[in-house]
Amino acid sequence: MKFKTNGLILKEQSIHEQDKLVTVLTSSHGVIRAFVRRAKNIKSPKCASTGLLCFSQLSIFENKGTYSIDEAKSIEMFMGLRKDVRNMSLAQYFCELSLNLCPKEQEADEFLRLILNALFLLSNNKKDPWLLKACVEMRLMGLCGYMPDLVMCDCCGEYEAPLMTFIPKTGKLFCESCSRKNGALGIVAPISVITALRHTFYADFEKLFSFNLNEDSLKLLNVISEAYLSSITEKDYLTLQFFKMMSD
Ligand SMILES: [Zn+2]
Numbered sequence: 288m289k290f291k292t293n294g295l296i297l298k299e300q301s302i303h304e305q306d307k308l309v310t311v312l313t314s315s316h317g318v319i320r321a322f323v324r325r326a327k328n329i330k331s332p333k334c335a336s337t338g339l340l341c342f343s344q345l346s347i348f349e350n351k352g353t354y355s356i357d358e359a360k361s362i363e364m365f366m367g368l369r370k371d372v373r374n375m376s377l378a379q380y381f382c383e384l385s386l387n388l389c390p391k392e393q394e395a396d397e398f399l400r401l402i403l404n405a406l407f408l409l410s411n412n413k414k415d416p417w418l419l420k421a422c423v424e425m426r427l428m429g430l431c432g433y434m435p436d437l438v439m440c441d442c443c444g445e446y447e448a449p450l451m452t453f454i455p456k457t458g459k460l461f462c463e464s465c466s467r468k469n470g471a472l473g474i475v476a477p478i479s480v481i482t483a484l485r486h487t488f489y490a491d492f493e494k495l496f497s498f499n500l501n502e503d504s505l506k507l508l509n510v511i512s513e514a515y516l517s518s519i520t521e522k523d524y525l526t527l528q529f530f531k532m533m534s535d
């Protein structure tokens with residue numbers, strides 16, 4: 288069976304002299320692994336358009352669960368990423384998250400849209416990388432069905448206490464007094480950070496990246512998003528460690 292789809296190359300591996308195996312996040316089939324024959328021929332248009340972090344229009348042939356890319360035409364190469372090691376390392380973290388969290392062999396349009404938009408903003412230096420990171424981490428969790436309950440204090444129903452405590456393990460929120468009463472172990476944050484956290488989950492996609500936070504608040508938002516992500520995925524991300532090293 289032959290089909291056309293758009294996809295972002297998340298990973299590439301060499302096999303044999305001329306061929307490679309790529310892992311792609313496609314809109315129609317989610318994450319798939321596909322062979323690219325004669326991909327290393329520099330004259331082949333497939334060479335560039337199936338490289339890491341290229342978003343391309345793909346013609347794919349599927350036979351008994353094995354995919355191969357017949358034709359590839361690049362749509363966006365994200366050249367801005369390739370000039371900046373730190374931005375590139377964050378982009379690779381987004382790839383690692385996608386590899387682990389995006390659906391496999393099923394439609395994944397919203398996942399692809401999220402990652403592409405974040406890469407576009409990162410590549411063009413339109414947003415703080417830390418803001419993009421927190422948004423991608425939390426929105427991915429939401430798309431995977433792990434929605435925390437951020438509407439109000441889980442105990443008394445308070446919406447906006449000056450300080451609120453987020454519990455990464457349960458995804459619940461407590462106001463300051465209930466959290467003290469219950470001895471809840473979590474991350475204490477001012478309401479401005481909680482509002483931003485709510486935004487990463489509940490905002491319409493078009494407005495997802497449209498907010499600003501000062502540096503300290505953004506740091507705290509990232510502490511929360513990493514804690515929530517790691518409590519669910521229970522995984523260390525090497526690319527994340529590298530991005531942090533580059534940010535020091
Ligand atoms: Zn309360």
